[in-house]
Structure formats: C-alpha cells, structure tokens
Amino acid sequence: MALLRRPEGGISFPQSQTARELDATVAMADEKETTPMPTTSRLQLPEEVVTHPLVLLSIVDHYNRVARDTSKRVVGVLLGSTFHGKCDITNSFAVPFDEDLRNPGIWYLDHDFLENMYQMFKKINAKERIVGFYSTGPKIRKADLDIDGLFRRYCAHPVLVICDVHSDVEVLPTTAYGSIEEVEEDGKAIKRIFKHIKSTVGAYEAEEVGVEHLLRDINDPSVSSLAGQVKHKMTALNGLKERLEEMKTYLENVVAGRTPPNHQIIYNMQTIFNLLPNLNVDALVRSMFVKTNDMHFVIYLSSLIRCTIALHNLVNNKIKYKESEELGFAEKKDEKKEAGASSTDKASKDKKAEKAP
Structure with missing residues (x-):
C-alpha cells in the first residue's frame, strides 16, 4: 500500500484503491481547469470558408478607421462555427496590431484586448467561437505564420482570410488559407505552410434582406x-x-x-x-452557330415587339392629346358665349335704369 504523509509530518495512513482513484479524478479536473481548452474541436482543416456580409463590412470599416491612405494593414479576429468541414464566419472584431515594415519579423498584437473582447462576445452569443483571423494583406506576409501559431491557442485549425479592401476589379474580395505541416525534401525538418482553402461569400435570409435594403441606395434605378x-x-x-x-x-x-x-x-x-x-469539330461549330442564331432571333423578335408597342403608345397619346385639345377649345368657346351674354344683360339693365324717372 502507498502511504500518505501529512505536510507537517506525523502519522502516516494507508491509502485505499478508492482514495487513489478519487485523487486521480481531482487531479484531472484541476488539470482541465488550468489548461486552456481550444474553442473548437480538433478536427481537420476546413474544406470551405463562408464569409458573411457583416464580416466584410466590419473589415472595411476597420481599415478605413485605422489604415486608410497608408501602406499598413489591419488584423482582427474571426468568429463563427465549423461543421462538417465548412467554416461559417458570422462575426468579427478588430484587434490592436502593428508591425515593422522594414523588419516583418517584428510585430505586436494585444493579447489582453483579444481575450477581453472574446469574453464579451461570448456573453452575447455563446455559439460564436474563434475560428481564425483576418488581414487586409493584400498578400500573405512573413508574420502571418507567427500569428497563426498564436491563434492555435484558441482554436485547433485557425483560418486566415485576406480581404482586398481596395480592389479595382469586381471579383471575390476574400481569399482563405489554413496552415499545415509539411516535411522538407531532405526529410529532416518539418515546417508550416499556408494551404489555400475554398472561399465564398454567403448570407442568411435576414442578412440578404439587409444587404438588398442597403443596395437600394447604391444601384441606379435608371x-x-x-x-x-x-x-x-x-x-x-x-x-x-x-x-x-x-x-x-x-x-x-x-x-x-x-x-x-x-x-x-x-x-x-x-x-x-x-x-x-x-x-475544330464541325458539329460543335454548327451547334454554336445554331444556338447563337436562336438567341439573336429572340432578341430580334423582342425588339420588334417593343417597337410596335412604342408606336401604339405614341398613336394613342396623339389621339388623347387631340381629344383633350378639342375639349378644351369647346370649353373656352362656351365660356366666351356665357361672358358675352352676361355683359349684354348688364348693359340692357343699365339702359333701363337710365330711362326710368
């Protein structure tokens, strides 16, 4: 039997099997409390990353407030959930970040601010967990691997979403990456590299309604x-x-x-x-010509119909305008007759009044 000793010394008591199991359970519980658990389960790297509109608006707002008209970039935390290899990014928040442009290995990220903000967001929505971080890049930089290592404390496989906030071409503004371990060619060392992940932009029904409402002020109705x-x-x-x-x-x-x-x-x-x-296949060339001719035929018929409807509307407008002119002329003529009759009656009354003694 193992012996338990009091801290101050003295009598030793034998420890039974049940007591040892109880101590082991307590030790495991203490270890769980002291060890920071990741916010997501240890699954494989996500196969697809879906960025929601609210996240894109937050990233653009963060960039305009902090790094607009500069060569700097901004970094923030992505919140969401991962299920069946699909990572849904539904929310985000900015984090104080700075780096030396001449020495990319020197960078600063406020850990205390990150943890405090995450705790507050967790009180609002407990389902949203840390799934990675975003950057306005526009490309991957040397410090991103170090930042990825920092975020692995909060989730097993953090994703990096690079958002191009000032793209001249209207293409998908987001690019997603995830870090994996790769063995070098000599097989002696293992290094981490970023792997490209499929990236899309998606929204819930309520978000789609909000985006459509915002686009009403942007799209030209003409x-x-x-x-x-x-x-x-x-x-x-x-x-x-x-x-x-x-x-x-x-x-x-x-x-x-x-x-x-x-x-x-x-x-x-x-x-x-x-x-x-x-x-170069004749059948394919002929089918393309047939398809093109069918499309042009439909466009031609549509143009003829639109032209005919426009002519009918023009003729109807002319007829209506002519009728309104005739009606207005007749009304003016009647008004003149009434005015002439009233003036004649008034003149006759004045004459009668003069003749009366």
Whole structure:
C-alpha cells in the first residue's frame, strides 16, 4: 500500500484503491481547469470558408478607421462555427496590431484586448467561437505564420482570410488559407505552410434582406437590367483575363528558373486546359452557330415587339392629346358665349335704369 504523509509530518495512513482513484479524478479536473481548452474541436482543416456580409463590412470599416491612405494593414479576429468541414464566419472584431515594415519579423498584437473582447462576445452569443483571423494583406506576409501559431491557442485549425479592401476589379474580395505541416525534401525538418482553402461569400435570409435594403441606395434605378447583366459579364471576363495573365506569368517564371515548379499547380492548369472544348469539330461549330442564331432571333423578335408597342403608345397619346385639345377649345368657346351674354344683360339693365324717372 502507498502511504500518505501529512505536510507537517506525523502519522502516516494507508491509502485505499478508492482514495487513489478519487485523487486521480481531482487531479484531472484541476488539470482541465488550468489548461486552456481550444474553442473548437480538433478536427481537420476546413474544406470551405463562408464569409458573411457583416464580416466584410466590419473589415472595411476597420481599415478605413485605422489604415486608410497608408501602406499598413489591419488584423482582427474571426468568429463563427465549423461543421462538417465548412467554416461559417458570422462575426468579427478588430484587434490592436502593428508591425515593422522594414523588419516583418517584428510585430505586436494585444493579447489582453483579444481575450477581453472574446469574453464579451461570448456573453452575447455563446455559439460564436474563434475560428481564425483576418488581414487586409493584400498578400500573405512573413508574420502571418507567427500569428497563426498564436491563434492555435484558441482554436485547433485557425483560418486566415485576406480581404482586398481596395480592389479595382469586381471579383471575390476574400481569399482563405489554413496552415499545415509539411516535411522538407531532405526529410529532416518539418515546417508550416499556408494551404489555400475554398472561399465564398454567403448570407442568411435576414442578412440578404439587409444587404438588398442597403443596395437600394447604391444601384441606379435608371439603368436597365440588361445593362447590369452586360456589366457583370464584362467584369467576369476581366477577372478571367487577370487569372490567365497570372498563369502565364507563373509559367514564364518557371521556364526562366526564377520560380521552382509546383506539380500541383501545373496539374491544375493541365486539368483546366483539358476541360476546354475542341472548337475544330464541325458539329460543335454548327451547334454554336445554331444556338447563337436562336438567341439573336429572340432578341430580334423582342425588339420588334417593343417597337410596335412604342408606336401604339405614341398613336394613342396623339389621339388623347387631340381629344383633350378639342375639349378644351369647346370649353373656352362656351365660356366666351356665357361672358358675352352676361355683359349684354348688364348693359340692357343699365339702359333701363337710365330711362326710368
């Protein structure tokens, strides 16, 4: 039997099996209380990150208040939940952050402010947990891996969302990353790198209603829906052009030896080009012509119908205007007759009054 000794010495008592189990349970409970538990379960890296509109508005507001018209960036905390590999970012808050632009390894993030704000947000909505952090980048920087290590104290797999707050092209403003461990080629060391995660923008029904209400003051009601669709098509094509130019630049750098080749990127490029249709097939060319002619035929018929309706409205307007003019002329004529009759009656009455003795 094990012996328990009093702190001040003295008599020793034998410890039974039940007492040892009780002590072990108490020790485990104390360890749980003292050890900071992560706010999310230890799952794998999320496969998709969904950013909600409120988060985008908060990030833009944070940047405009702190780092507008400067070369600095802002960093904040992302709140949300992760379920079945999908990370929903529903809220966020800003954190005091600063870094040395000449020495990227020197940076500062206020831990006390972060913990106090998180405790207050937790009182408002206990379901929202820390899922990562955001940055206005616009690219990944050297200190991001160190910041990621800091946020691993609060969640198992923090995500990094980079938001481009001043993008000239209307493309998706967010890019999501997650850190993973990778073994170097020599197999002697393990390093952490950022892995790209699929990023989208989503909203609940209530958020969609709020966004539509805000867009009423932004969208021009005088612009037709067709013009808006054409604008969106042009924006999408400009975004596609930029992506193709980026792929071209990467391949040129690989061929010149300035960038080491990444087999996964090259494999993805090959997959994209394999999905392109073969435009040299006669059947495909004919089907494209038929489809184009059908679309043009519908547009032509729509134009004829609109022109016919406009002509009918013009004719009806002319007829209505002519009738109103005739009616107004007749009313004026009747008024003149009534005025003439009243003046004649008045003159006759005046004459009778003069003749009377």
